[in-house]
Amino acid sequence: MLRAVLLATLLALPLHAQDGGQLFTLYCSACHGVDGKGATGGQFPPLAGSDWVRGDPARAVKLVLHGLHGEVEVDGRKFNLEMPPQGGVLPDDQIAAILSYARSSWGNKAEAVTADFVKATRAATADRKVPWTQAEILKLHPLPPPAPPIANLISQVYQGEWQKLPDFSKLKAGNIEEEHSGKISIKKAGFTELFGMTWEGDLTAPEAGEYLFRLDADDGARVLLDGKKVAEVTGTGPMDGGRGQDGSIKLEAGVHKIRVEYFEYHGNEGIALAWRNASVPGWKSLSDTSIKGGREPIPLTPQNGRAVVYRNFIEGTTPRGIGIGFPGSVNLVYSADDCAPELIWTGAFMDASRHWTDRGQGNQAPAGENVVKLAGSPAFTGEARFRGYKLDPAGNPTFSVQVGKQFVLDSWKPGTANGAPTLVRTLTTTGGGPLSILIAEKLAVKKEGQATLLGDKLSLQTDHADLESRDGKAFLKLTPGQAATITYSWK
Ligand code: HEC
Known part of the structure; x- marks a missing residue:
């Protein structure tokens, strides 16, 4: 009798007979992580805090049924992976x-999905045979409007002439506003010079842990959590990322009081604030202006056979370094300041996630092995200007340099020799006369048969051009109209 009742209950409640948490662990956690943050340190997209999971449930039902592929953006980060269909x-x-x-987990709050709804969605999309793309599925089911990042946000405006943050508690506020967007914004200040603003509201930490805050302002600002200062930009000056400050604080899960103070002296004005869980990549903006460098170009590995570009401070080169990670585990940093390739290496490209935690404490070093610093000074003796770069469909770059009236094109692509990876560089110039280009310095130059050895790691082969060495430097003579090729291989 009891068994019959139990059985009847189970049959009557098929939904509750299935433990969503256990099924999630079984079918989804390998990629999305048991904690919903995205497996392998966020290489996969998160479901925690994802707009894709909120709102219209049809979006998630359809992508679970048929899969998802191509580029997708989740919580401000881009992924270009493949989710297999699970409908079968x-x-x-x-x-x-x-x-x-x-x-309803990891801080997500949306209504349950019924089996009937899934059944109806499955029937309505029965002829769908291939995975969805972001464009297709978001056209049918757009993402819900983002939730205001700071709840109950109130701003106050003050007038005065300051070159550092005043004690706002001693001042009388002019204008008090409710900021329904939940974002720090100076749009409603009503002034562009000689004013101050404060904001107060509730910030919810989805889980206990360390949180990072990044603040930048023109002119000064600070951010406090539960009355504790977390980051401060002092003095006056521009908001260009250079004066921005990072701070960190341990927070319990739940609601915390956030307070932001700001003043504007003269000139331009602005404030930008972002935060993130220290263990999850991806900054989240708390202001209507996004912070410089607050977006991560991860994953930083070549995708679908295409080279990947990294623009940020890279150790061992000049500030305007352009990093290129090629398929086949060869990598390059080209310095736009020196118009020269300065670093090449094999193995992993860059670890962006680490960069963001450490920013302010130095540059990001190449992640791989066999790093060779080719040179650290301008490649051309005359006045040379970097004129930008183009990527071919495979993501391989061609850098363009103007030397006087001449243009030099410097193209790079990956190759292989004897099964080992190489970098193949093709240099051309038009018009004018021959040019001498610095190829390497501070590396011992030695001829070995057809090849030239540079230091103890690198071997170069050239076509249609010879390397000449003087004063411990290696140069290549480039003749107008004739392409010169250099193949870099590692020993
Ligand atoms: C084999 C790995 C894998 C499995 C298993 C998997 N997913 Fe995904 N999922 C992905 C990838 C990869 C993407 C992003 C696809 C892209 O880049 O085009 C994604 C995207 C999503 C998205 C939209 C983006 C986001 O992060 O919110 C949702 C929702 C989602 N998956 C839910 C699920 C659910 C629910 C399950 C279990 C039934 C599941 N996935 C199982 C790999 C997987």
Whole structure:
């Protein structure tokens, strides 16, 4: 009798017979992580805090049924991976249970999904045979408007002439506003010179842990959490990333009081603030102006056979270094300041996630092995100007340099020799006369048969040009109209 009742209950409640959490662990966590943050340190997209999981449930149901591929943006980060379809494996009630679980876990708050809804969605999309792309599925089911990042946000405006933050508690506020966007903004200040503003509201930490804050302002600002100062930009000056400050604080899960103070002296004005969980890549903006460098170009590995570009401070080169990670584990940093390739290496390209935690404490070093610093000074003796770069469909760059009236094109692509990776560089110039280009310095230059050895790691082969060495430097003579090729290989 009891068994019959139990059985009847189970049959009557198929939804509750399925534990969404267990099913999630079984079918989704390998990629999205048991904590919903995205497996392998966020290489996969998160479901925690994802707008894709909120709002219209049809979006998530359809992508679980048929899969998702191509570039997608989740929580301000881009991914270009492949989610396999699960419709063949998972029945309607299990999909409903999993999505109900995902929509109510890790800080997500959205209504449950019913098995009937999944059934109807499956029937309506029965002829769908290939995974969705972001464009297709968001056209049918757009992402819900983002939730205001700071709840109950109130701003106050003050007038005065300051070159550092005043004690606002001693001042009388002019204008008090509710900021329904939940974002720090000076749009409603009503002034562009000689004013101050404060904001106060509730910031919810989705889980306990260390949080990082990045603040930048023109002119000064500070951010406090529960009354404790976390970051401060002092003095007056521009908001160009150079004066920006990072700070960190440990927070319990739940709501915290955030207070931001700001003043504007003369000239331009602005404030930008972003935060992130220290263990999850991806800054989240708390202001209507986004912070410089607050977006991460991860994952930083070549994708689908295409080279990847990294623009940020890179150790061992000048500030305007352009990093290129090629398929086949060869990498290059080209300095736009020196119009020269300065670093080449093999193996992993750059670890962007580490860069963001450490910013302010130095540059990001190449992540791989066999790093060779080719040179650290301008490649051309005359006045040379960097004129930008183009990427071909495979992501291979061609850098363009103007030397007087001449243009030099410097193209790079990956290659292989004897099964080992190489970098192949093609240099051309038009018009004018021959040019001498610095290829390497501070590396011992030695001829060995057809090849030239540079230092103890690198071997160069040239076509249609010879390397000449003087004063411990290696140069290549470039003749107008004739392409010169250099192949860099590692020993
Ligand atoms: C084999 C790895 C893998 C599995 C298993 C997997 N996913 Fe995904 N999922 C991905 C990838 C990769 C993307 C992004 C696809 C892209 O880049 O085009 C994604 C995207 C998503 C998205 C939209 C983006 C986001 O992060 O919110 C949702 C929602 C989602 N998956 C839910 C699920 C659910 C629910 C399950 C379990 C039923 C699941 N996934 C199983 C790899 C996987």
